[in-house]
Amino acid sequence: MKKIVTYLLIGLFGTTISCSKFEEINTNPEATDKVTSGMIATRIILHLANQPSQKGFLQPYMLNKNVVWTEFVESYQYNGFGAGSLSFSAINDAQFMPQFATSEKLAKSYGGLMYFARAVKFFEATMDLGDIPYNDALKGETDKQYFPKYDTQKEVFIGILKELELADQAFAAGENFAGDPLYGGNTTKWRKLVNSYTLNVLMQLSKKVGDADLNIKNRFQQILANKPIFTANADNYQLIRSDKSGQQYPFYKVGNNFTIYPTMSTEIVDRLKTRSDRRLFYYGNPSPKKITGGMTAANYDAYVGIDPSLKYDNILDIKNSNDYSKLNDRYTEVVTGEPTQQLSYAQLCFIIAEAAVRGWINEPALAWHKKGVEASMQFIFDNTPNTAQFHHGMPLDAAYISTYVGGLTLPTGTESQIEEIITQKYLASFLQSEFNTYYDYRRTGYPKWKINPETSLNSEATGKIPVRWRYPAVEYDYNTENVDAAVSRQFEGVDNVNQLMWILK
Known part of the structure; x- marks a missing residue:
């Protein structure tokens, strides 16, 4: 009996000790016990800049x-x-970054990131759908606004441009900040991104150049003349990959069961071959049938694309013939691959070239066009191992780039020049920038992609590529009155993928 009592006392005493020490024992001394501005910043930036992996990574590049x-x-x-x-769940806590900042200048910097993140997410949403909630969005917690009204697309773009302006001002008044995997918290580089991104937004509004409220030409001119923008590939809005879990190139082969399915499209291959452009040798591999037949991997004719508009059975026949080009090995064999971009210096150069052709700015369009091609080629060369496996004996070395860029010209006529600039922008954006190429096509009609009515899944307009996505079903389920009002206002009550949104009219 005594032993039992003793054991009970020891057990009770031990339990008291354990309870009193529980928090101390279960606290990681190396981990923070509160959320910081930098922690929120990292999550938001990675959400904005990252892209899906494996098959999801290639989905946008099937569309474009x-x-x-x-x-x-x-x-x-x-x-x-x-x-x-x-x-907008990715930015629903963005307002806490400046609130949690430990100094006034840091609060400015995190405020700049908040404005930029908001602008990006609203831009992406309105580009896909048309009218969206803006003024009432993200007010569920603060104002109990669970069913936000939809703003017109014009109102949304005015808001986006204002937030980008506020972001630039905030970064200019701030200081370098923590939690940034892109630019190491360098506020000058963030200003370059914000202003370059604004030029991209303004170009997507090209059909509304006469709108006095948007003031597109003047905004474009003022940014180009007075504010920092990208000046080199080092400024790119991109994620640099590493050999760490979750940070590898999105289509790297390990754990990726989809590497055997993508092939090169004629839309890319044929345009590069026509221009004798060595980027072809970095984007694709030669056709096995052409190599077996005696061609070398350094021969442009050894590269064969497949027409993406062909019937699926015909595509399989071509694949079974072994006369087609796969993706270059660098996309599957190099764990770090190349940095994945959302907006690049090369793309910005083409934006400025297009603005010059349109008469928005007094700049030499050809010079900016050349800068864009040069930056694209240099980016590829700098981020690819310099071996025959990845360039097939046709390297994008300095001599080639200099000669190629020196020989570039633009055709006569405004529309022809815009077509060539957009086409080169397309070629510079291979497996980059997700849906941006589609946005350019939708806005300009370039590049002129082949559309086959016999294979089109756009059942109501088989000769066209859709110009928007429908509103998600959850909006009709829970925000019915407001989404119905938006559809009625824009599209005469029909939520259809072929209906033109405001920026396209």
Whole structure:
């Protein structure tokens, strides 16, 4: 009996000790016990800059005709659209970054990031859908506004441009900040990104150049003349990859069961061959049949694309013939691959070249056009191992780039010049920038992609690529009155993928 009592006392005493020490024992001394501005910043920046992996990574590039998918019929390849997304969860805590900052200048910097992140997410949503909630968005917690009204697309763009302006001002008044995987918290580089991104937004509004409220030409001129913008590839809005879990190139082969399905598209291959452009040798591999037949990998004719508008059975026949080009090995064999971009210096150069052709600015369009091609080629050369496996004996070395760029010209006529600039922008954006190439096509009609009515999944307009996504079903389920009002206002009550949104009219 005594032993039992003793054991009970020891047990009770031990329990008391354990309870009193529980928090101390279970606290990680190396981990923070509160959220910081930098922690929120990292999460938000990675969400903005990152891209999906494996098959998800290639989905946008099926739509913009970079690749042809050979596993099954893919909707994007055949111009089939469904419902889009309308979620701002990635930025629902952005306002806490400046609130948690430990100094006034840091609060400015984190405020700049907040404005930029908001502008990006609203821009992406309105570009896909049209009118969206803006003024009432993200007010569920603060104002109990659970069913936000939709603002007109014009109102949304006015708001986006204002937030980008505020972001630039905030970064200018701030100081370098923590939690930034892109630029190491350098506020000058963030200003370059904000202003370059603004020029991209303004160009997407090219059909509204006469709108006095948007003041597109003047805004473009003022930024180009007075504010920092990208000046080199080092400024790119991109994620540099590493050999760490979750940070590898999105289509790297390990754990990726989809590497056998993508092939090069004729839309890319044929344009590069026509221009004798060595980027072809970095984007694709030669056709095995052409190599077996005696061609060398350094021969432009050894590269064969597949027409993405062909019937799926015909595509499979070509694949079975072994006379086609796969993606270059660097996309699957190099763990770090190349940095994945959302906006690059090369793309900015083409934006400025287009603005010059349109008469928005007094700049030499050809000079900026040349800068864009040069930056694209240099980016590829700098981020690819310099071996025959990845360039097939046709390297983008300094001598080649200099000669090629020196020989570039622009055709006569405004529309022809815009077509060439957009086409080169397209070629510079291979497996980069997600849907941006599609936005350019939708706005300008360039590049002139082949559309086959016999294979089109755009059932109501088989000769066209859709110009928007439908509103998501959850909006009709829970925000019915407001989404119905938006559809009625824009599209005469029909939420259709072929209806022109305001910026396209």
